[in-house]
Amino acid sequence: MKGGVIMANKVVCKCNITRKKGYLYFVGKNGCAYETKMARGKKKGGGRKMVHNCRIKREKGYLYFIDKKGNVAAAKMQRGGKKKKKKKR
Numbered sequence: 001m002k003g004g005v006i007m008a009n010k011v012v013c014k015c016n017i018t019r020k021k022g023y024l025y026f027v028g029k030n031g032c033a034y035e036t037k038m039a040r041g042k043k044k045g046g047g048r049k050m051v052h053n054c055r056i057k058r059e060k061g062y063l064y065f066i067d068k069k070g071n072v073a074a075a076k077m078q079r080g081g082k083k084k085k086k087k088k089r
Contacts, residue, residue, distance in 0.1 A: 009073045009074065009075045011067070011071045011072070012056050012072045014071050017051055023036065026066065027064040027066065027072055032050050032055060033051050033052040034048045034049065034051060035049055035051050061076060062074040062075065062076055062077060063076075063077050
């Protein structure tokens, strides 16, 4: 629970990806799950590698990520927040 709002995540693809230490996991634009080495100190990261070919269809307004169990999940993006003040002329 964050800020009084309960986030409901839905599992889109059961991938069961095993996570390795020092790697970042994400869902690419094509809907596949990737891993990339995280940058640490002066060492550079990068060099993505596909770990699961999900090919999920993305919906507008949803954030896609790899959850703790290694599955691809989707959460509705929060919109709104504090309104910006108009500039005085």
